[in-house]
Amino acid sequence: MQPWLLEPGCRYLNHGSFGACPRPVLEAQRGVQERMEANPMRFFLRELEPGLDRARAAVGALVGARPGDLVFVPNATHAVNAVLRSFPLSPGDELVALDQSYPACLNALRFAAGERGARVALARVPFPLASADQVVAAVLAALGPRTRLALLDHVTSPTGLVLPLERLVPELEGRGVACLVDGAHALGMLPLALDRLGASYYTANAHKWLCAPKGAAILHVRADRQAGVRPLAISHGAGAPRADRGRFLAEFDWVGTDDPSPYLVLPECIAWLQGLDPGGLAGLQARNHALVLAGRRRLLTALGLPPPCPEEMLGALASVPLPPAPGAVAPGPLGLDGLQGALAARGFEVPVFPWPAPPARVLRISAQAYNSLEDYALLAAALGACLAAERGGAR
Template identity: 35%
Template sequence: MSVPPPPDPIAGARLLFSLDPAVSHLNHGSFGAVPIVAQRAQQRLRDEMEADPLRFFTQGLVDRVAHARRHLAGFLGADPDGAALTTNATTGVAVVLQSLGLRPGDEVLTTDHGYGAVEFSVHRECRRTGATHRVLPVPLAATAEEIVQLVRSGLRPGRTRLLVVDQLTSATAKLFPVAAIVGVAREHGVSVLVDAAHAPGMLPATVRSIGADFWVGNLHKWGYAPRGTAILAVAPQWRERIEPLVVSWEQEAGFPGRLEWQATADYTPWLSAPVGLYTLRTLGVDQVRAHNAALAAYGQRVLGDALGVPPADLPAPGGPSVAMRIVPLPAGLASTVDAARALQTRIAERLATQVAITSWNGRGWLRLCGQVYNSAEEYDRLAVRLPALLDQR
């Protein structure tokens, strides 16, 4: 079966970024890429801060942060008064975990697709409080209906205190039916934290439509914001219980101010984040989503063909707007975290190509992304050169 043609490029999009043209950047999902216009906006804010630090931090900064939050929350379909800016999704998860008041006998349930740093955070909070952590296996090929049923069967009413579930998984690029999962958990009296690290800018679902107790997503990936920009949305019944990891001068202001104000933190990513969203809107949100998803699908097929993976064995797309795909690596390659990291470094150094190599359930996977600054030729070039590199193991 022939590989379907790639999407037409979005004219001029590559020029909006300052990425090294000698490198193929096929891993947008890890650290994103900031448009030049947002970089310059942030630099102007840094210049303002350094010109008069006392004025910058003490005259109107709280209001400026709130204004940026309202703008970003509106884009995500979140309540601006029920959302707080934070540095990344992992930080938001840690805030929720330490605010819950877990006790011995409580259980935190995650899936085996969860992000590694989030798993570490759950482990730590359970050790600290005496709660337990249980992992629910979800097959890679599970349908949305099957996932919901697995979650339903896995909940332990009266014991499961929190379910942590990814909206789009990092390791496996799998889309979870989070709104349906939230509905099932609510029937059983279980709170839900949605780790939506990859959702803002890529996926169309709004925070309100999902209805989770807690939802946290990064804007510095697919929302083109400077790094260190994320939003934690909290349901009304939880807001006054949310405590920051570090207490500072806005503590008595309540949520969200007590979470956002962290003394001499660098607030310039948050203040310039609306410029990143402006870039996305200028290109056309729907057009960007469709382009990126189609390009990632093209790259998956090209790489799969080069590695001898039949199309039927390539993991099915998570949905029409998912711009990340995975390709199974030959058996024995990248089967551990350390081996995956080593292979990712080799590909970067020898092939001048940035991809993500992950180890999931004892199998190595290559994750690639599609973004407006990418071209079909970059995936074609990797497909030609990668098999020989893998044979050198």
């Protein structure tokens, strides 16, 4: 049976916004939920913590992290909020983010700064761009004497750029600037080595490129920062200290009664993805990378444009600049451009972002195991037709 539930007739080219979860993983999740309902007391009191530890071990092995430094949260937005709300800030301190940072997380940053009289400075990351040096220069130029924390998107949402973290993190942490890496897209898309990277905080969604059920993400906190990080919901773990585990795990592992099945099936999820390619997950990542590059080439040829960034700066997402939008575009994380709707009406789920600001815009493609080169060839043709219709309508 086809493992993906994606509906026939839909060319799904937006794994980046909402990843598809395969049937075997959903079946494993259903099994966990049935066990939970068979005896909720046994499940929550005696099975949950060992299950979370099992999942932590599997994810830790995948991302190069000590399991004790990893906790689960429902999504990257939640993790970014938990870190920022916990982070010590004084009036006049500065926080840095990218102008390409995910808008919801930028809101969280501005909220945390506003509550405590801190300032937000944005690093202007150009797109199109010629090299990773421009990203490093943009981030360093945004630092000031009072910069305490930098929010760095590992893979930028509007443009799919993979940030040169191996250069940025040591440089910033060395200057006393805590790095909060928003790796929402990175887990499953890119090889990760979190302990080696050395960022103070790193969060990633499992429900995007790891294809986990919705509501599964990780937060990795470096050991020396863990004492200060509290979950958004204070619950049992804040009470008497436990002999067998630290407060970091105790607090995040229980934030009230909820359905933890998305976390508990992560070992099954990783094993399933590893089995998709003879080269394991690394093989799948290489395949997705090659496919998105081939798809990008099709689109660039159709649009008559040069590559807007080097191929080495991409993972499994890629954006291409489009002619300006003819009408008003409401800003929003998923874009509300009429072109996106026109492509959806032709059966293509693909986002058009008003980037860097309307009327400028980009179209972003994703490449996941269920995509093929034909998807992008047909998209290029449909895009041409939609843009021609737009030009006709604008006259």
